[in-house]
Amino acid sequence: MKADVTTLEAKKAGTVDLPDSVFGLEPRADILHRMVRYQLAKRRAGTVSVKGRSEIVGSTAKIMRQKGSGRARHSTRKVNLFRGGGKQFGPKPRDHSISLPKKIRALALRHALSAKAKSDEIVVLDNASLKEAKTGALRKKFDKLGLASALIVDGAEVDEKFSLAARNIVGIDVLPVQGINVYDILRRDKLVLTKAAVEALEARFK
Amino acid sequence: MRLNELRDNPGATRARKRVGRGIGSGKGKTAGRGHKGQKSRSGVAIKGFEGGQMPIHRRLPKRGFHNLFAKDFNEVNVGRLQAAVDKKTLDPKKTVTVDALAAAGIIRRVKDGVRLLGQGELKAKLNIEVTGASAGAVKSVEKAGGSVTIVELPKRASKSKPAADEEKPKAAADKSAKSDSKKPAAAKAKPPAKTESKSASSKAAAKTSAKSSAKSSAKTKKKDS
16 A cells, blocks of 8 residues: 655655555454553553441441430441441452453554554654744644644654644644554544654564 | 444443342342252352262262373374474474474473374474384384484473482583573483483483583483484
């Protein structure tokens, strides 16, 4: 599959070959769904915690006598049906991650790239570097390129000025190629790859 | 494809059964456990109980035994060797040792040794060193022009006693051979099966002594075998 290369100034700069084994698959929604679920589950901190009846600090004394008061029988103030009491079966810190085979995960990334390629939402840049880290100037360039919601993936090292200029633009994410992932690709409308990123992806899936 | 268009295949997941959640759920009052009694409680497993009748696992006599000294071999068919040669994972020019088989991915984990079996067809000429071979396997290897040598593998565990004095040089050679065990052709001096039946494992022996000189002597011994 051939793709046109553009510069940041929206000028043409030749073509690049996107290998079919990475960009030419028929995207499968189920694999992408599992991968997104995997990513979102894995990133959860899992630190939520509440106290149970045994962990509440307080008196263990029975608050009223068992019989004769004319009221319901009760034990202590820490019981879960009282205000200030413990929570029954409350959340405890735990790992939320689910497992997904490595080969499926690798496949999911290829399917995500293919999905973008299929809907013609991949833009290939010759490079993503700036002389000056100016957000306003970069934003105008993105407008010209038609990038409102996009993930920009550069080679192994992202140009520092570029990432500084882009980081406060709404809807634009910048990642080095080793950080490329299914969720971030699908989250944005366009996927912008630099030539270096295409080469790195090609090498990665060889 | 956007995030809101993702979905798993129909039937890929099944909803959890929620028992004891009211009449409408169909699994309300007794939650699928029937009425009262031992079996309706949690933590109960009345395994093998037959209502007081002598259960089958006590009615029948004990039988059989477990052989602690049984050898568990990796079984390799000659057809598998041919497939590996065709795929070029196995080098037919070098001696096919147990390590070579492991390196070629034919054996996943070396157990007590490798026994060569005769299923399949072998065309390549191979010189094979394994722990055992069936008559059919030997026949098909020799038909293809190769040879089968039977060697004894060291014991798996390192529990066995250290080698006797006269065996020490050989053990040292073992260690040096192990250090470059990546090359399967390297002389991995193994005691021949017939001569020394109780020779200690090379692993254990290698721990006890660390002499580097005797590699050559071990090689000559191997030739003798």
